[in-house]
Amino acid sequence: MPRRTSLRGIDLAQIRTACSTCSLHELCLPAGLDATEMERVDQVVKLRRRTKRGDYLYRAGAELDSLFAVRSGFLKSCVVYEDGREQVTGFHMMGEVVGLDAISQERHTCDTIALEDSELCEIPFARLEELTREIASLQRHFHRIMSREIVRDHGVMLLLGSMRAEERLATFLINLSQRFASRGYSAHEFHLRMTREEIGSYLGLTLETVSRVFSRFQDDGLIEVNNRHIRIQDVARLRGLVGQPPHE
Amino acid sequence: MPRRTSLRGIDLAQIRTACSTCSLHELCLPAGLDATEMERVDQVVKLRRRTKRGDYLYRAGAELDSLFAVRSGFLKSCVVYEDGREQVTGFHMMGEVVGLDAISQERHTCDTIALEDSELCEIPFARLEELTREIASLQRHFHRIMSREIVRDHGVMLLLGSMRAEERLATFLINLSQRFASRGYSAHEFHLRMTREEIGSYLGLTLETVSRVFSRFQDDGLIEVNNRHIRIQDVARLRGLVGQPPHE
DNA sequence: CGCGCTGTTGAAACTTGTCAAAGTTTGTGG
DNA sequence: CCACAAACTTTGACAAGTTTCAACAGCGCG
Numbered sequence: 001m002p003r004r005t006s007l008r009g010i011d012l013a014q015i016r017t018a019c020s021t022c023s024l025h026e027l028c029l030p031a032g033l034d035a036t037e038m039e040r041v042d043q044v045v046k047l048r049r050r051t052k053r054g055d056y057l058y059r060a061g062a063e064l065d066s067l068f069a070v071r072s073g074f075l076k077s078c079v080v081y082e083d084g085r086e087q088v089t090g091f092h093m094m095g096e097v098v099g100l101d102a103i104s105q106e107r108h109t110c111d112t113i114a115l116e117d118s119e120l121c122e123i124p125f126a127r128l129e130e131l132t133r134e135i136a137s138l139q140r141h142f143h144r145i146m147s148r149e150i151v152r153d154h155g156v157m158l159l160l161g162s163m164r165a166e167e168r169l170a171t172f173l174i175n176l177s178q179r180f181a182s183r184g185y186s187a188h189e190f191h192l193r194m195t196r197e198e199i200g201s202y203l204g205l206t207l208e209t210v211s212r213v214f215s216r217f218q219d220d221g222l223i224e225v226n227n228r229h230i231r232i233q234d235v236a237r238l239r240g241l242v243g244q245p246p247h248e
Numbered sequence: 249m250p251r252r253t254s255l256r257g258i259d260l261a262q263i264r265t266a267c268s269t270c271s272l273h274e275l276c277l278p279a280g281l282d283a284t285e286m287e288r289v290d291q292v293v294k295l296r297r298r299t300k301r302g303d304y305l306y307r308a309g310a311e312l313d314s315l316f317a318v319r320s321g322f323l324k325s326c327v328v329y330e331d332g333r334e335q336v337t338g339f340h341m342m343g344e345v346v347g348l349d350a351i352s353q354e355r356h357t358c359d360t361i362a363l364e365d366s367e368l369c370e371i372p373f374a375r376l377e378e379l380t381r382e383i384a385s386l387q388r389h390f391h392r393i394m395s396r397e398i399v400r401d402h403g404v405m406l407l408l409g410s411m412r413a414e415e416r417l418a419t420f421l422i423n424l425s426q427r428f429a430s431r432g433y434s435a436h437e438f439h440l441r442m443t444r445e446e447i448g449s450y451l452g453l454t455l456e457t458v459s460r461v462f463s464r465f466q467d468d469g470l471i472e473v474n475n476r477h478i479r480i481q482d483v484a485r486l487r488g489l490v491g492q493p494p495h496e
Numbered sequence: 497c498g499c500g501c502t503g504t505t506g507a508a509a510c511t512t513g514t515c516a517a518a519g520t521t522t523g524t525g526g
Numbered sequence: 527c528c529a530c531a532a533a534c535t536t537t538g539a540c541a542a543g544t545t546t547c548a549a550c551a552g553c554g555c556g
Contacts, residue, residue, distance in 0.1 A: 079402050079403070079405075079406050081406060081410075081491065082491060083491035085406070085410050085491070086410075087402075087405055087406040087409045087410050089402045089405055089406075100394075100395055100398055101395060101398045101399050101402060102395070103391050103392060103394070103395035104392050104395035104396040104398070104399050105399075109399050109402065110402065129384070129387060129388065129391070132381075132387075133380075133381045133382075133384065133387060134381075136377070136381065139377060139380075139381060140377065143351050143377070143394070144351060144352050146348075146351070146391070146394045146395070146398070147348055147349060147350070147351035147352035147394070148352040149398050150348055150349050150352070150394070150397050150398060150401065151349050151352050151353075151357050153398065153401035153402065153404075153405065154327050154335075154337045154349060154357065154358065154401065155327070156401075156405055157327075157335055157337055157401065157404055157405065157408060158327050158329060158333070158335040158337075160405060160408035160409050160452060161335045161408050161449065161450075161451070161452035162329075162333050162334075162335050162449075162452065164511075164512090165511075165512070195533090195534065195535090196534075196535065196536095197534085201409065201410075202409075203409070204408060204409035204410065205512080205513090206512075206513055206514080207534085207535080208512090208513075208514085208515095208535090208536085208537085209511090209512060209513075210535095211535060211536055211537080212512095212536080212537080214535095214536095215536075215537085227520085227521070227534090227535080243329065243330060243331035243333070412543075412544095413543075413544070443501090443502065443503085444502075444503060444504095445502085445503095453544080453545090454544075454545055454546080455502090455503080456503090456504080456505085456544090456545075456546080457543090457544060457545075458503095459502095459503060459504055459505080460504080460505075460544095462503095462504095463504070463505080475502085475503075475552085475553075476502095
């Protein structure tokens with residue numbers, strides 16, 4: 001981590017120009033914005049927000065002020081039921097936008113919590129709406145982001161509704177692998193930021209089952225597990241697991 | 249059903265003014281549109297589309313042209329996995345909008361099929377985007393509709409991820425009941441438009457389990473089941489089921 | 497009026513959850 | 527920097543819920 005030694009003014013300037021210089025802006029922003037448009041986007045996206053591991057980005061019930069784009073780090077969202085039951089609805093990494101559920105009632109419907117120290121760009125929603133009315137490509141992009149979330153959720157529903165434990169975990173690992181890969185990280189070796197319990201909650205399994213299936217995968221030579229460090233040894237066979245009847 | 253005897257021109261006029269006279273426009277449209285704005289909406293919403301039971305409204309992979317608002321009838325959406333497994337992702341009734349998943353890739357990602365003869369308003373998406381850029385309240389409303397779908401999906405994830413069969417079915421019945429009630433129909437007596445298998449697919453259960461739980465509910469005096477006709481006899485106890493550990 | 501789709505019910509099998517115990521890692525305070 | 531506590535992970539044995547397989551009943555459409 002480079003230490004921040006710059007003067008305050010310089011820091012601010014650096015942060016303000018975030019979007020135009022941000023290396024992952026193709027994930028948040030549409031291609032082909034001209035300089036004027038990019039300038040306006042930069043003005044809307046507020047200062048970065050830093051969260052430490054365990055911090056809440058927002059809680060269910062809180063008023064919607066801003067959406068957040070993950071710049072670095074890793075977070076989870078979870079809905080909490082009246083009786084205290086908790087369901088992790090998603091894990092978020094760099095380039096992804098969180099808070100979309102809050103638009104419906106102008107209140108957040110889930111908690112979003114940092115699983116490691118993270119940096120986020122805060123996007124005041126009211127100003128984003130204004131801007132999307134004026135920049136068609138930005139509007140289109142925003143609609144795509146919302147729709148993508150719906151598609152992702154349908155995928156999770158398929159997983160929860162009709163896959164067995166092994167398939168769920170295989171799907172989960174493949175999905176993580178792809179997301180890391182598309183961000184320039186290794187596709188076959190990565191670090192899990194979440195506990196077995198959080199994985200289990202997301203996949204509709206208990207932590208014990210998650211642990212057991214990891215062990216079984218390891219015994220079968222599909223992956224190598226060292227605590228939270230995962231090394232995928234046989235992607236093809238892992239993929240092959242998905243869509244297979246109970247005992248192949 | 250009133251028979252259509254009017255001339256073609258008159259019919260068209262009647263259909264064109266659909267939105268401004270539609271009895272459920274508060275479900276599709278924001279409150280407080282002025283006459284000019286309403287006029288513009290009317291022009292964007294194309295002719296109604298009628299589908300018969302079993303018809304596909306669209307199929308996964310088809311290009312996105314329009315979103316559809318359900319005017320009458322009942323439909324289901326389902327994602328189909330490579331291996332042929334099918335997951336019902338939602339049931340749609342009057343006042344609801346379908347097709348939102350397609351915005352992401354400009355292609356539909358699920359099949360949407362009429363479970364009974366239905367009427368839909370076709371909303372060309374490109375023109376809707378234009379209009380939402382010009383009418384802020386319409387834009388806001390559209391964002392809300394997308395966000396509401398995300399919230400709904402998270403609810404289903406909670407259901408699939410952490411509820412037992414009885415809770416799932418109770419939740420399902422309560423949800424249907426509320427949706428019928430908010431549309432002016434009976435909250436405690438209604439007709440299921442879908443098979444046990446479709447309910448099972450939506451809830452991540454087999455059709456046998458759905459059937460068994462219905463029978464158990466009936467034995468316990470919670471509901472009365474006559475094939476697809478449901479009569480809720482004890483809403484309170486049905487609600488109480490949700491959030492209860494295995495054997496209360 | 498009968499064939500097929502849909503729904504019900506039973507018994508057995510299987511997957512996953514629950515409970516319990518022990519091992520391991522991580523974080524914190526002395 | 528070490529030590530201890532807390533949190534996390536693994537593994538086993540057993541219980542429970544759900545699925546699977548199978549047979550039969552019923553309704554509805556042609």
